[in-house]
Amino acid sequence: MNFDGKTTMRTQGLLAGVSTNTIGNTFTESITPNGYRFTLFVVNEYHGSSSGFNASVQGSNDNTNWTEYSATITDFTANSTVNSRGILIAHESSPYLYHRVRVALTISQTTLFGVSAIQYGKKNSSDPTTSNSAVVQ
Amino acid sequence: MNNDYSTEMRIQGIRRYAVNFSVATAFPSVSTTGYRTLVFLLHSDFSGASKSMLVEVQHSDDNTTFDNTGVQTTFSGSDALNSFHVLVDTNRVKQYVRLRVTPAASQGVSCSAILFNETTVPDANITVSNAVL
Numbered sequence: 001m002n003f004d005g006k007t008t009m010r011t012q013g014l015l016a017g018v019s020t021n022t023i024g025n026t027f028t029e030s031i032t033p034n035g036y037r038f039t040l041f042v043v044n045e046y047h048g049s050s051s052g053f054n055a056s057v058q059g060s061n062d063n064t065n066w067t068e069y070s071a072t073i074t075d076f077t078a079n080s081t082v083n084s085r086g087i088l089i090a091h092e093s094s095p096y097l098y099h100r101v102r103v104a105l106t107i108s109q110t111t112l113f114g115v116s117a118i119q120y121g122k123k124n125s126s127d128p129t130t131s132n133s134a135v136v137q
Numbered sequence: 138m139n140n141d142y143s144t145e146m147r148i149q150g151i152r153r154y155a156v157n158f159s160v161a162t163a164f165p166s167v168s169t170t171g172y173r174t175l176v177f178l179l180h181s182d183f184s185g186a187s188k189s190m191l192v193e194v195q196h197s198d199d200n201t202t203f204d205n206t207g208v209q210t211t212f213s214g215s216d217a218l219n220s221f222h223v224l225v226d227t228n229r230v231k232q233y234v235r236l237r238v239t240p241a242a243s244q245g246v247s248c249s250a251i252l253f254n255e256t257t258v259p260d261a262n263i264t265v266s267n268a269v270l
Contacts, residue, residue, distance in 0.1 A: 009176070009224065016218030017182055017245060040146075042178055044247050046153050082150035084178075084249035112153070114180045114247065116220035 008122035010034065014041075014101065015115035021108045023052075028115045030063055030100040033091040037121030041087045041101050045076050045113040052107030055115075057087050059096030069096065146253050147172075153247035156190075156240045164248045166200055166235035169227040172252035177223040177236055181212070182245045189213035190240040194223060196231040206230055 014028035031039060043055045057070040076083045089099055101115050149167060156162045169175050181190065191211050195203040206229075212221040225234055238246055 009222065011178065011220045011222045013180065013216065013218035013220035016216070017180065017247075040251065042148065042249055042251070044150065044153070044180055044249055046247075078150075082153050082247050082249060084148050084150035086146070086148040086251065088146070114218060116178055116180055116218075118176065118178060118222060118251065 009118060009120040010036070012117045012119070013114075014117055015103070015113070017112055017114040019110065019112045020105060021110045023105050023108055025102050025104045027058075028101045028103070030060070030098040031117050031119075032097055034119055035123050036119035037091055037123060038119065039089040039091065039099065040118045040120070041089070041099075041115060042118065043073070043085050043087075043101060043103060043113065043115050045083045045111060046081060047079060047109055047111040049079055050107065050109055051077050051079070052109055053103070053105055053111055053113070055085065055087070055101055055103045057089065058100050058102055059094065060098040060100075061096055063098045066100070067096070068102070069099070146251065149250045149252070151248040151250055153245065154238075155243070155245050156238055157243045158240060161237050161239045163195070163203070163237040164235050166197065166203075166233040167250045167252070168200075168233055169225070169230065169252070170232060171256055173227055173254040173256055174252070175225040175227055175234060176251040176253065177225070178249045178251060179212070179221045179223070179236070179238075180247045181214070181219045181221070182217055183214050183219055184217055184244065186242070187213070187215045188240070188242045188244060190238050190244075190246070192221070192223065193237045193239075194225065194230075195235050195237055197233040198231045200233045203233075203235060
């Protein structure tokens with residue numbers, strides 16, 4: 001399915017801007033399909049110098065027990081700007097109902113990051129309505 | 138066009154700003170060449186208070202002189218993370234598109250762009266969505 005360019009899209013914040021230099025994992029809130037075929041996780045990250053940051057998606061069917069589910073994105077390389085990377089979930093082929101993003105700092109380096117999800121490909125008119133959007137079309 | 142979920146979309150980090158009360162701040166622009174749809178994704182920290190920001194969509198042919206497209210909206214919220222998006226049909230705008238943000242309170246705002254549905258072969262410098270499930 002190609003993105004239809006219409007307003008069948010919703011956006012949800014999953015992780016507020018976290019500033020840390022502590023090595024370890026941070027997990028976002030989880031998200032379900034909400035009636036949409038696709039969820040695009042967008043990870044924003046900014047740091048000053050050497051990079052030691054990666055992200056991946058985990059899946060669950062009970063929102064409690066999580067399985068590492070995606071390849072790990074490691075190429076957050078540029079400095080002092082925003083590095084945005086995405087992971088796309090096609091829900092109709094996913095074995096999991098709940099998804100969340102694991103973000104990890106691997107070296108002690110002050111890093112600020114946040115995660116949002118864009119959901120698109122609405123299946124039914126009764127599914128959740130578009131939110132938080134403006135449209136030029 | 139076939140959809141392989143990887144080459145038809147690219148994601149571009151734009152910028153994070155600490156924006157100030159009533160000061161209009163323009164984000165760097167995005168070139169829409171080669172894509173049908175552009176989505177700006179804004180992450181804004183309203184830090185627990187009810188706040189809002191005016192967002193205007195601007196465009197340019199030369200990436201220097203920008204005009205308003207006439208589309209603007211006000212996003213509001215009260216959470217530490219508020220995510221908003223602006224959807225742009227690239228056939229309706231000039232080559233370069235940017236957002237200009239005027240907040241009703243000082244706060245942090247970051248912006249990224251997602252370009253959907255390639256119409257041409259991408260250039261060598263793009264960043265493609267990194268993982269697909």
